[in-house]
Amino acid sequence: MRHLRKLRTAPTLWLIGLCALWLTVVVRAGVVQPSGKKAAMAAEYQQAAAPVKPAATAAPASNATLVGDDTCSTCHSKQADGYAKTPHHMKSDTRTPAGKQGCETCHGAGSAHAADPEKQHLKKFSTMSSDDVNATCATCHNKGEHVLWQGSTHESRGVSCISCHSVHAPESDKGQLKKKTQIETCAVCHRDKASKLDRSGHMPVREGKMQCSSCHNTHGSTGQKMLRVGDSVAELCTSCHADKRGPFLWEHAPSREGCVTCHDAHGSSNDRMLVAKQPFLCQRCHAPSGHPGSVYDGTQIATSVRIFARGCVQCHAAIHGSNHPAGNRFLR
Ligand code: HEC
Ligand code: HEC
Ligand code: HEC
Ligand code: HEC
Ligand code: HEC
Ligand code: HEC
Ligand code: HEC
Ligand code: HEC
Ligand code: HEC
Numbered sequence: 631m632r633h634l635r636k637l638r639t640a641p642t643l644w645l646i647g648l649c650a651l652w653l654t655v656v657v658r659a660g661v662v663q664p665s666g667k668k669a670a671m672a673a674e675y676q677q678a679a680a681p682v683k684p685a686a687t688a689a690p691a692s693n694a695t696l697v698g699d700d701t702c703s704t705c706h707s708k709q710a711d712g713y714a715k716t717p718h719h720m721k722s723d724t725r726t727p728a729g730k731q732g733c734e735t736c737h738g739a740g741s742a743h744a745a746d747p748e749k750q751h752l753k754k755f756s757t758m759s760s761d762d763v764n765a766t767c768a769t770c771h772n773k774g775e776h777v778l779w780q781g782s783t784h785e786s787r788g789v790s791c792i793s794c795h796s797v798h799a800p801e802s803d804k805g806q807l808k809k810k811t812q813i814e815t816c817a818v819c820h821r822d823k824a825s826k827l828d829r830s831g832h833m834p835v836r837e838g839k840m841q842c843s844s845c846h847n848t849h850g851s852t853g854q855k856m857l858r859v860g861d862s863v864a865e866l867c868t869s870c871h872a873d874k875r876g877p878f879l880w881e882h883a884p885s886r887e888g889c890v891t892c893h894d895a896h897g898s899s900n901d902r903m904l905v906a907k908q909p910f911l912c913q914r915c916h917a918p919s920g921h922p923g924s925v926y927d928g929t930q931i932a933t934s935v936r937i938f939a940r941g942c943v944q945c946h947a948a949i950h951g952s953n954h955p956a957g958n959r960f961l962r
């Protein structure tokens with residue numbers, strides 16, 4: 631009785647107690663009488679699984695044994711159908727889940743669950759931690775493309791394989807992505823990068839001739855920003871744009887440093903994906919007043935009609951570097 635007396639003297643405690651009581655009742659009611667949708671679903675499953683006699687007392691999941699895909703499919707035809715269309719279902723390939731224990735390769739042995747699905751649960755990837763999901767997939771996908779996953783930006787930021795991929799309901803033609811295209815898949819989290827592709831200056835990613843994965847390995851890389859090739863941005867870019875690689879007799883310092891000083895890799899509203907319009911692009915570094923006055927008056931260089939459109943590169947055409955003996959001004 632002592633604690634009751636205490637409660638009388640502390641009205642807030644009373645309130646808390648009542649709330650707790652109310653919660654217990656609600657939660658218990660929820661367990662005893664499943665919500666309409668869940669009950670209907672369970673009933674449907676029970677019907678479909680008529681041949682399987684649910685055991686009176688289900689065995690603990692740790693003692694569960696393999697039951698095989700056919701049993702799972704009686705209740706989960708939707709998942710089974712989706713999976714049947716993917717490379718994972720290639721029984722003839724002994725490296726695939728189908729070549730091993732089928733559904734149970736990923737979800738765990740299912741006898742207990744098949745007998746009493748309401749009480750005995752299997753691995754539910756949608757509610758597992760990213761580490762646990764990734765560990766399951768990485769038992770097989772740990773070579774080639776995937777060796778650098780551990781410690782990659784995505785891995786360490788809690789992104790999981792199923793943030794981008796789906797085992798049962800993939801949408802893409804290639805690579806079992808959750809959306810139809812890579813751009814859409816990445817845009818879920820990187821909307822800003824995907825929208826830049828809609829700008830006028832861009833590489834043919836939007837047109838499907840290149841992908842985000844042409845430049846990035848989203849599974850991890852040794853370079854910065856998960857770039858697929860090289861240790862620097864310039865190495866990546868020149869792996870395709872070899873003519874910009876050099877070494878040049880006359881190097882333009884920023885071009886050595888990295889292409890993104892002048893270009894936005896994902897796209898920009900300026901021609902050639904330039905980060906700024908000319909002449910301002912150049913004038914971020916070069917003072918117009920230093921330009922020889924023979925052609926222009928030094929102070930007029932920025933506004934002269936003759937540097938309209940392509941601007942400074944109308945004369946300084948070899949802006950990425952020059953091999954011409956007289957190329958120290960990048961004029962040729
Ligand atoms: C390669 C591993 C793998 C295999 C093999 C696999 N699954 Fe799955 N399963 C997953 C993942 C991952 C998800 C999460 C959704 C997704 O990726 O589509 C999932 C989701 C599910 C779900 C939904 C669970 C929820 O979150 O509500 C069911 C049911 C299911 N799987 C049943 C099956 C059945 C039945 C089979 C065999 C026909 C099977 N799975 C084979 C990995 C696997
Ligand atoms: C008798 C029908 C039946 C069979 C057989 C069956 N399941 Fe289920 N499964 C269910 C029901 C019902 C649920 C929903 C349980 C819940 O929400 O409480 C479920 C849920 C799941 C889930 C979500 C996680 C969980 O345990 O709640 C996965 C994954 C799954 N089943 C996989 C499988 C696999 C793999 C097999 C074969 C080894 C299998 N099931 C066999 C009826 C069945
Ligand atoms: C038992 C081994 C195994 C497990 C576990 C496994 N996979 Fe696979 N997976 C394979 C094999 C084998 C292939 C076919 C690869 C090939 O042809 O090179 C494959 C193919 C794929 C593909 C490429 C499909 C395509 O169209 O090219 C994706 C994406 C994939 N798996 C994702 C996953 C994800 C996500 C998981 C974890 C939920 C997972 N895998 C778990 C073995 C496995
Ligand atoms: C950030 C998104 C993202 C994450 C996270 C991700 N992937 Fe991928 N994955 C991709 C993209 C994009 C491709 C290329 C698809 C294509 O070919 O168009 C791909 C391709 C693949 C392929 C087929 C290429 C190959 O290796 O043969 C496999 C298998 C695969 N991923 C498995 C995984 C696994 C396992 C994980 C988790 C450890 C994972 N992925 C995490 C985006 C992702
Ligand atoms: C589920 C969300 C999610 C999806 C989907 C996703 N990413 Fe990411 N990505 C992240 C997070 C979180 C970071 C870390 C961002 C940060 O540190 O600011 C990141 C970082 C990156 C980085 C920078 C890496 C670095 O080391 O700085 C690149 C490149 C990248 N993602 C590419 C992609 C590509 C390409 C795709 C599509 C194939 C993709 N991401 C899909 C969440 C996602
Ligand atoms: C032509 C090569 C190329 C393509 C294609 C490309 N990227 Fe990048 N991405 C880069 C480079 C280079 C960087 C690093 C340069 C920088 O810091 O600006 C980068 C950086 C990133 C970053 C990190 C940005 C930051 O601020 O840390 C993300 C996220 C990213 N890219 C996502 C994507 C996505 C999503 C796609 C597809 C829609 C994509 N990229 C396509 C070259 C590319
Ligand atoms: C995987 C190959 C590949 C990589 C890597 C690559 N590009 Fe491209 N780039 C292309 C293709 C293809 C085109 C379009 C065809 C052409 O004009 O040559 C293009 C076009 C361009 C254009 C002209 C765009 C326009 O609007 O006319 C610029 C500028 C450019 N790339 C800069 C870069 C920079 C900077 C990088 C590094 C961040 C880079 N590229 C990396 C393949 C690549
Ligand atoms: C100092 C600024 C600057 C730097 C740094 C720079 N570019 Fe450019 N780039 C330009 C300008 C300006 C144009 C437009 C030239 C024109 O209109 O004739 C251009 C055009 C391009 C083009 C398309 C036209 C062509 O010549 O093929 C490609 C591709 C390109 N750059 C790639 C690169 C690569 C790769 C790097 C890094 C190695 C790089 N750029 C570094 C300023 C720069
Ligand atoms: C990020 C800064 C930066 C940008 C942007 C830049 N430059 Fe340069 N530029 C330099 C540096 C640094 C040098 C080397 C200067 C030196 O050696 O005294 C240089 C050298 C030059 C030279 C050779 C003359 C000399 O003094 O050696 C010319 C010509 C030139 N740049 C033109 C341009 C043009 C045209 C643009 C625009 C398309 C441009 N630059 C953009 C930094 C830049």
Ligand code: HEC
Pocket residue numbers: 909912913916918920921922925931932936937941942943944945946959961
């Ligand atoms: C009509 C052609 C022409 C245009 C347009 C032009 N330049 Fe020049 N520029 C030259 C010539 C010619 C020289 C070499 C003069 C010499 O060798 O003494 C030169 C020299 C330079 C130099 C080296 C001398 C110095 O000032 O240090 C720089 C830097 C330079 N230009 C930058 C630019 C920038 C930035 C632009 C655009 C705002 C530009 N140029 C536009 C023709 C031009």
